[in-house]
Amino acid sequence: MKHKLECLLQHAVEALKAQGILDRELTVQINLERARDAQHGDFATNLALLLTKPAKLNPRQLAEKIVAELPLDNLLTKVEIAGPGFINFFINPDSQFQIVRQIHDAGPDFGLSSIGAGKRVQVEFVSANPTGPLHVGHGRGAAYGSAVADLLEAAGFEVEREYYVNDAGRQMDILATSIWLRYLEECGEVLPFPSNGYRGEYVREIAFKLHKKAGNDYRRPAELVQEDIPADEHQGGDKEKHIDALIERAKTLLGAEQYRIVFQAGLDEILEDIKDDLEEFGVTYQHWFSERLLMDDGSVQEALQRLDAAGFLYRQEGATWFASNRLGDEKDRVVVRDNGQTTYFASDIAYHMNKLDRGFDRIVNIWGADHHGYIPRVKAAMQALGADESKLKVLLVQFAVLYRGEERVQMSTRSGEFVTLRQLRNEVGKDACRFFYVMRKSEQHMDFDLKLATSRSNENPVYYVQYAHARVCSVFRQLDEKGRKRDLLLGMDNLNLLTEDHESALLLTLSKYPEILERAAVLYEPHQVIHYLRELANQFHSYYNAHQFLVDDDKLCNARLNLISAVKQVLINGLTLLKINTPETM
């Protein structure tokens, strides 16, 4: 409907160009909107206002000329010029009824579009370090990222979801060493735990399993482990030097082979936990991409060579620097440290080179807001590699602050007492969890109220939407109990009986769903779908209270049943897209 009107307007513009009112070279962006007020019809455009200057006419005169060029179509009952020069379109009400038929015919596919035209988009999200379970902060990225990916897919893009696993680097060594130290405790060795180690309970559990499986194979005497290790922080030393020394000690005492096994045990265990966690949250990936792989297969070296060949690398103070400042970054960045090790950023350059080489039309990265300073350097690297940096879209997700009623829930990663995503899901359930996370615009700081999310009352927006669905189901159960049969065709033939205000409003809202999905996908704004579903549910509940569906008149009854059936279908489509359940009873 919307596209059709846009076409008509485009033709009118061409006609004005032919008449010499508008310059032929002028490109015109048609801006057609849903009218906010029913008095302004169904759609409105500000076209005449925008073209006032190039046409050198006042807006109302210009609007008249545009309207004169619009072919009369039986879709429209009226086109009028209003206010300063808006053109308002009134859609033939009969055509509005057809939305019920369209929804019925399309079923689960209603709302899907092909604007993506099969273009390949990669969406990378969460990508939390596998050094511990996901916490609530990752939850928002997971819910938002998967919703964006699912929306893009619904809009006709070919989507690949990816998780970048940081399985290389110092943090992983700290984890491996932490596990080993806990393992030694399991074996009966007595030794202090480093202040900088991972203290979470999960580390003990992994150590426990390792001990159960391997017995004392990796046991070494505590004296040897401790010998000549520099003091920890609480002993007046440097915690970083302390932990680094312990890592080295673990590597020497265990040897490369055994160290690798302990390391791998931790990585596997945690990654498995993250995968399960996300899967239970309705989040799945096509690829789990290993950082270590990039280092092992020479990709990092290759990326650096390419930067060097392009003249973007130089050496200073023993390190190798990438001249990102020349490409808009606030300063240059180290890619190879003076000790010869490549930095995390070097891996990331190689990773983005790899993404580009895979030929995606668009690359979407979803990051926590704390990484925003990272964007310029990654874009700089893409440019230096000769790539089109506009292919990369970085979406930032702001932090969520947890509340339980008035009280703020404290999170502390160090102590290992942080609230995990799993705990959150167990407390509020998957549906409320996803709904709440996606309900807010991603760049908006949000307060996540656990008390509200768990309340089974009218305060809770999740139940409100689900209840609308359950109510429709209930009406059909009631129909059954009364021994009546639904007559689909009779209802379709009598849609024109749906003339109540509540019914017109619902028909209009239903017809907006495809536009909402498109818009939400293009703008990466899944919260728009939530808002739409709340509005739809609200209108349904109003309708339910105002009118009886199971009336004696078979024609009217079946027309209404078809209408609420369409409501049900759209609720299902929207909620399913967001991976939220649609229970038939609650």
Add this chain to the structure above:
RNA sequence: GCGCCCGUAGCUCAGCUGGAUAGAGCGCAGCCCUCCGGAGGCUGAGGCCAGAGGUUCGAAUCCUCUCGGGCGCGCCA
């Protein structure tokens, strides 16, 4: 100090790439089941869109500054 995000009803937030009279939920004050599920509906009070300039037919929306809140500015990952 520099950079990014945010500031809209008492609270939590929408506001359709600049449009017509700024919206919703919660909370508050009332009301509505002889009726398909009251986890619902209806009515009402509540706003200088942080503040000041600017851009134009028109600004909550764009630009500049100020004030407030969050987050970044490592040879960490």
